[in-house]
Amino acid sequence: MKSLAELEAIRKATLSKINVRTEEKGDTTRVVIGMATCGIAAGARPVMLAFMNEIQTRQLNHVTVSQTGCVGMCRLEPMVDVYLPGKEKVTYVHVKPEMVPRIVAEHIVNGRPVEEYTIGAAENA
Amino acid sequence: MDIYRAHVLVCGGTGCSSSGSAKLIERFEEKIAEAGLEKEVKVIRTGCFGLCEAGPVVIVYPDGTFYSRVKPENVDEIVSEHLLKGRKVEHLVYTDHATKEQNAEKALEDITFYKYQQRIALRNCGVIDPENIDEYLAMDGYRALEKALTTMTREQVIDEVLKSGLRGRGGAGFPTGMKWKFAYNSVNDQKYVACNADEGDPGAFMDRSILEGDPHAVIEAMAIAGYAIGASEGYIYVRAEYPIAVKRLQVAIGQAEDYGLLGDDILGTGFKFHLHIRLGAGAFVCGEETALMHSIEGKRGEPTTRPPFPAVKGLFEKPTMLNNVETYANIAQIILKGADWYSSIGTEKSKGTKVFALGGKINNTGLVEVPMGTTLRTVIYDIGGGCPNGKKFKAVQTGGPSGGCLPESLLDTPVDYDNLIAAGSMMGSGGMIVMDEDNCMVDIARFYMEFIVDESCGKCTPCRVGTKRMLEILKRITEGKGEEGDIEKLEELANTIKNTALCGLGQTAPNPVLSTLRFFRDEYEAHIKEKRCPAHHCQNLLQYVITDKCRGCTACARVCPAQAISGEVKKQHVIDPKKCLKCGACMEKCRFGAIIKI
Numbered sequence: 001m002k003s004l005a006e007l008e009a010i011r012k013a014t015l016s017k018i019n020v021r022t023e024e025k026g027d028t029t030r031v032v033i034g035m036a037t038c039g040i041a042a043g044a045r046p047v048m049l050a051f052m053n054e055i056q057t058r059q060l061n062h063v064t065v066s067q068t069g070c071v072g073m074c075r076l077e078p079m080v081d082v083y084l085p086g087k088e089k090v091t092y093v094h095v096k097p098e099m100v101p102r103i104v105a106e107h108i109v110n111g112r113p114v115e116e117y118t119i120g121a122a123e124n125a
Numbered sequence: 126m127d128i129y130r131a132h133v134l135v136c137g138g139t140g141c142s143s144s145g146s147a148k149l150i151e152r153f154e155e156k157i158a159e160a161g162l163e164k165e166v167k168v169i170r171t172g173c174f175g176l177c178e179a180g181p182v183v184i185v186y187p188d189g190t191f192y193s194r195v196k197p198e199n200v201d202e203i204v205s206e207h208l209l210k211g212r213k214v215e216h217l218v219y220t221d222h223a224t225k226e227q228n229a230e231k232a233l234e235d236i237t238f239y240k241y242q243q244r245i246a247l248r249n250c251g252v253i254d255p256e257n258i259d260e261y262l263a264m265d266g267y268r269a270l271e272k273a274l275t276t277m278t279r280e281q282v283i284d285e286v287l288k289s290g291l292r293g294r295g296g297a298g299f300p301t302g303m304k305w306k307f308a309y310n311s312v313n314d315q316k317y318v319a320c321n322a323d324e325g326d327p328g329a330f331m332d333r334s335i336l337e338g339d340p341h342a343v344i345e346a347m348a349i350a351g352y353a354i355g356a357s358e359g360y361i362y363v364r365a366e367y368p369i370a371v372k373r374l375q376v377a378i379g380q381a382e383d384y385g386l387l388g389d390d391i392l393g394t395g396f397k398f399h400l401h402i403r404l405g406a407g408a409f410v411c412g413e414e415t416a417l418m419h420s421i422e423g424k425r426g427e428p429t430t431r432p433p434f435p436a437v438k439g440l441f442e443k444p445t446m447l448n449n450v451e452t453y454a455n456i457a458q459i460i461l462k463g464a465d466w467y468s469s470i471g472t473e474k475s476k477g478t479k480v481f482a483l484g485g486k487i488n489n490t491g492l493v494e495v496p497m498g499t500t501l502r503t504v505i506y507d508i509g510g511g512c513p514n515g516k517k518f519k520a521v522q523t524g525g526p527s528g529g530c531l532p533e534s535l536l537d538t539p540v541d542y543d544n545l546i547a548a549g550s551m552m553g554s555g556g557m558i559v560m561d562e563d564n565c566m567v568d569i570a571r572f573y574m575e576f577i578v579d580e581s582c583g584k585c586t587p588c589r590v591g592t593k594r595m596l597e598i599l600k601r602i603t604e605g606k607g608e609e610g611d612i613e614k615l616e617e618l619a620n621t622i623k624n625t626a627l628c629g630l631g632q633t634a635p636n637p638v639l640s641t642l643r644f645f646r647d648e649y650e651a652h653i654k655e656k657r658c659p660a661h662h663c664q665n666l667l668q669y670v671i672t673d674k675c676r677g678c679t680a681c682a683r684v685c686p687a688q689a690i691s692g693e694v695k696k697q698h699v700i701d702p703k704k705c706l707k708c709g710a711c712m713e714k715c716r717f718g719a720i721i722k723i
Contacts, residue, residue: 001384001385001388001390001393002384002385002386003392003393004271004275004392004393007262007267007271007384010259010262010263011262011263011265011266011268012263013259014259014260014262014263015263016128017127017128017129017263018132018253018260018263020128020129020130020131020132020186020187021132021134021186021187021252030187035209035210035211036210048130048165049164049165052128052129052130052165055128056127056128064130064187065130065187066130066131066187066188066211067210067211068211069210069211069212
C-alpha cells in the first residue's frame with residue numbers, strides 16, 4: 001500500500017516525464033538542437049543526450065528538447081538554440097556535452113546566457 | 126521510466142486497433158531501436174483520440190505533430206525523418222476538413238475537430254497510457270478520492286454531486302446526486318455500487334473509449350461512490366465484446382489494489398472497497414438496470430417492475446446504486462474542482478458536457494465531447510465536417526433505438542436532455558447517426574424496429590408481439606405493399622406499446638417510428654400511395670434506367686451479374702427491369718453517369 005506522501009511523489013515524478021505531451025504553453029523553454037547530417041557528424045547526439053540528462057536530474061518540468069535541420073552554418077555545428085519564454089533566442093555553437101551543465105544551470109535555470117559559448121563570441125574571436 | 130525527449134503516442138482504441146495500430150507500435154519500437162533512439166524516444170499506446178475517421182492516429186510530442194491514417198510502411202519514414210532528423214513527414218500530417226490546412230505546427234486544440242470541444246469525461250483519453258497508473262496519478266488521478274476520504278464527510282460528497290447538476294449519461298438523465306442520496310438513505314448491512322458498461326445502442330461507443338482510454342477514472346469514481354453511499358463492494362458490468370476495455374480494466378484494478386487505492390484499508394483511512402468485473406453477453410436489454418442486475422447475479426437478463434427501485438432493493442436484494450460509465454467519468458473532476466465549476470458549464474437544466482459518437486454519413490466519424498447546449502449544427506457541421514461527397518443532409522438520429530430522427534429544420538436545437546425530448550427525440554447514450562439524401566426514413570425506422578425485435582427479451586406482450594407487428598407493417602411499406610391505414614395502425618401500436626411495455630426498452634421502442642412519422646410523413650405516404658421511395662433506396666420501389674448519356678461502351682453489360690443489360694456497341698443500352706436484380710453494379714461501373722435510379 002502506498003501512503004499519501006508516496007502517491008504525491010509518484011505524481012510529481014511521473015508528471016515531469018509526461019509533460020512533454022502537454023501542449024506548449026507560454027512558460028515552456030525550448031532547447032532546439034541542429035540534427036541534420038552536419039550536426040550529427042559534428043557530435044550533436046551526445047549533446048542532446050547530455051541536455052536530456054541534465055533536465056531530468058534537475059527535474060525541469062518546463063523544458064522541451066527538440067531537433068531541427070541544418071541552418072546553413074555547418075562549420076559551427078553542433079548548434080543549439082535556447083528559447084526562454086519572452087526572451088530572444090540564444091544560439092550556442094560548437095557545443096560539447098561537457099558544456100551542457102553550465103548552459104542549463106546558468107541560462108535555462110538562472111536566465112543568464114553563457115556568453116562565451118554563443119555564436120556572437122565565436123564569430124568575434 | 127526515464128525522461129525522453131520525444132513521445133510517440135499511438136492510439137490503441139478499438140477503432141484504430143482495427144485499422145492496424147498494434148502493428149504500428151511494434152514497427153515503431155523496432156525502427157526506433159534500429160536508429161539507436163530507444164533512450165530518447167518513447168512509444169506509448171493511448172486510448173481513443175476521438176478522430177477515428179483519420180485512424181490510425183499517431184501524435185509526436187513535444188511538437189504535437191498529428192499524423193493520420195498511418196500505415197506500417199510509413200513508420201520507417203516517420204522514424205528516419207521526424208524522429209532522427211527532426212523533419213516532419215508532411216504528406217502524412219492530418220489535413221483539417223474545415224480549413225483544408227495541415228496541422229503542422231498547430232496544437233491539437235487548434236484543429237477544427239477539437240476546437241469546439243471541452244473534454245471532461247474524455248480528459249485523459251489519448252493523453253495517458255491507460256495501463257500505467259502512474260500516468261493517471263500524474264494527471265491528478267486519485268486526488269479526488271483522497272480529498273473525499275480525508276477531508277469530506279459522506280454527506281458532503283453527495284451534496285457536491287447533487288449541486289453539480291450532473292445527470293445520468295446513460296440516457297434517461299436522472300439526477301445522479303439524487304440516486305446517490307436514495308442509496309445513502311437506504312439502511313442495510315450491505316450495499317453495492319455498480320457500473321453500467323453494457324453499451325448497447327447501435328453507433329454509441331463512448332463508454333468503451335473511456336474504459337479503454339482512462340479506466341482509472343471509472344474506478345476512482347466508483348470508490349468515491351462507495352464511500353458516499355456506504356458500500357464496500359462494486360461491480361462493473363461490461364460487455365464481453367469489448368475485449369480491450371475488459372483487459373485494461375483488469376490491469377487497472379490490479380494496479381489500484383497494489384497501490385492500496387482499492388482494498389481493505391484504502392489510503393489508511395479504514396475505508397474498504399472491492400471492485401469486480403462481470404462480463405455481459407451483449408444483450409441490449411441488459412443495459413436496463415433491473416435486467417443488468419439479474420444478469421450480474423447469474424440469472425436470466427430480464428427486467429422486472431419497479432418499485433422496488435434498486436436503491437432500495439437491487440443487486441442480491443441489497444440497496445444498489447447504478448451509474449453509467451460516462452457519468453462516473455465526470456465524478457472525480459466534480460469532487461476536485463467543485464460543483465460550482467461543473468454547474469457553470471452547460472444549460473440551465475443540463476449541466477456539464479456530453480460525449481457524442483458521430484457516425485453514419487459524416488466526414489469526421491469519431492468521438493466528441495461538447496458542453497451541453499451546443500447546437501446540433503455545430504456538432505454535425507463544425508466538428509463533424511458535414512456529409513461526405515457534397516450530399517445533402519437529411520436527418521440525424523440521436524438516442525439509439527430509443528431516440529428519434531431530427532430533420533434539418535431542428536439543427537439549431539441546443540443539445541440537452543429537455544430540448545431533445547421536446548424536439549421528439551432523446552439524448553440517449555449519445556450516439557449520433559447522420560443521414561443524407563440517400564437514406565430512406567421508412568427504411569431507417571425499419572432498421573431500428575428490426576433491432577428491437579431481435580433484442581426484445583420477450584417477457585412482456587406489448588414489446589414481444591407489438592414490435593413484431595410494427596416491423597411487419599414497416600417491411601410491407603418498404604417492399605411497396607403498403608396499404609391505406611398502415612400509418613394509423615403504426616401510430617396506434619406505437620402508442621399502446623409506449624404506454625404498456627414493462628421496461629424502458631419497450632416503452633421507447635416505437636420512438637424511431639413516431640419521430641420519422643412526425644418529420645417525414647410524406648416519405649411514408651409516397652411509399653404507400655405512390656409506391657415510390659423518394660430517396661431511391663428501397664429496392665422494390667426503384668428502377669435502374671440508362672439515359673441518352675450512354676456511349677455504348679458495354680461496361681455495364683459486362684458487369685451485370687444477371688445479364689439484364691443489352692445493346693449494341695456505341696449505341697444506347699437498355700436494362701430489362703424483369704431481369705434486373707437492382708444490385709447497382711452497373712451504376713458504379715458507368716463512367717458517363719448515364720445510369721440513374723427512378
